[in-house]
Amino acid sequence: MPLPFLTADRDLDCDHRTAESAPLPHDEPDHWRRPYRPGPWRVGTAAVFLLLASFVLLSAVIIAVAGALPAGVVCLVVAALLITLSVRLLRVGLWVSARGMRQVGLLRTTTEPWSGVASVRIVQQPVRWLGLPRAVQGQALVVERMRGEPLRVIVTDHSSDFLSRPEAFDRAADVLEAWAAEHRG
Incomplete structure (x- = not known):
């Protein structure tokens, strides 16, 4: 059974597709996708919650x-x-589509259309460890809105997705910045 929230699009721009390859459902521009894989800390924590749920x-x-x-x-x-918590934990992160940027947290989700995003950039600042x-x-990906406060910072190089994986953080930040630059107009 495919679990789309566990897979990340390695090629969000889809420029390399050939004419003979059929478009996959996740290649649709309106489909929400996370441009990075969940990190081992996030997956391990979710697995522990699922193990605990099996005992319960x-x-x-x-x-x-x-x-x-x-x-x-x-x-x-x-x-x-416990099962709901573990699945929700796996979904936490920034998701993108042609419509905008979605920040999925453990308890709430915030969606911002691309027209409302002023900038997406990496800043050096104190970040929470795991x-x-x-x-x-550390480094944090900051999403500033046209109006109002910036989105909460959930993508950092010390988060459960990128701890000890600086190259994955750099790739994800580059992809998110590129999506913002392309779709903001």
Whole structure:
């Protein structure tokens, strides 16, 4: 079963397609795509949550068979929440399409049309290490809006997608800057 939120488009500009190759569904310009793969820290954390959910589901079955149906239902709800959390965790990041830029967070999503984006650039600033309160000096991708505050910074070289992968951060930042330059007009 394909999981589109785990795959990243390595070729977002799709200039290299040949005439005989049929367009794939993810080659559509209106399709939301993340220009980078989720990092090993993000995938590992989601895997731990899924492992925990499997243990909670097993305990829900054991509790329900033992006769405590309300406690089994509570365990089932907790497992569903853990599964939802892990899938949502894998979706966190910046997504782009021809319509604009979408910032997907753990609890909320913000979509900004390209006409509302003033600039996309890399800045040197203190960034959060793996999303924890500890701040270190690093690079952050800042998306400034035409009106209002800039978008929250979630793409940094010390985030769970790019920690120990500086070349992946540089590629993702370049692609995001190129998309902004192309679609802003």
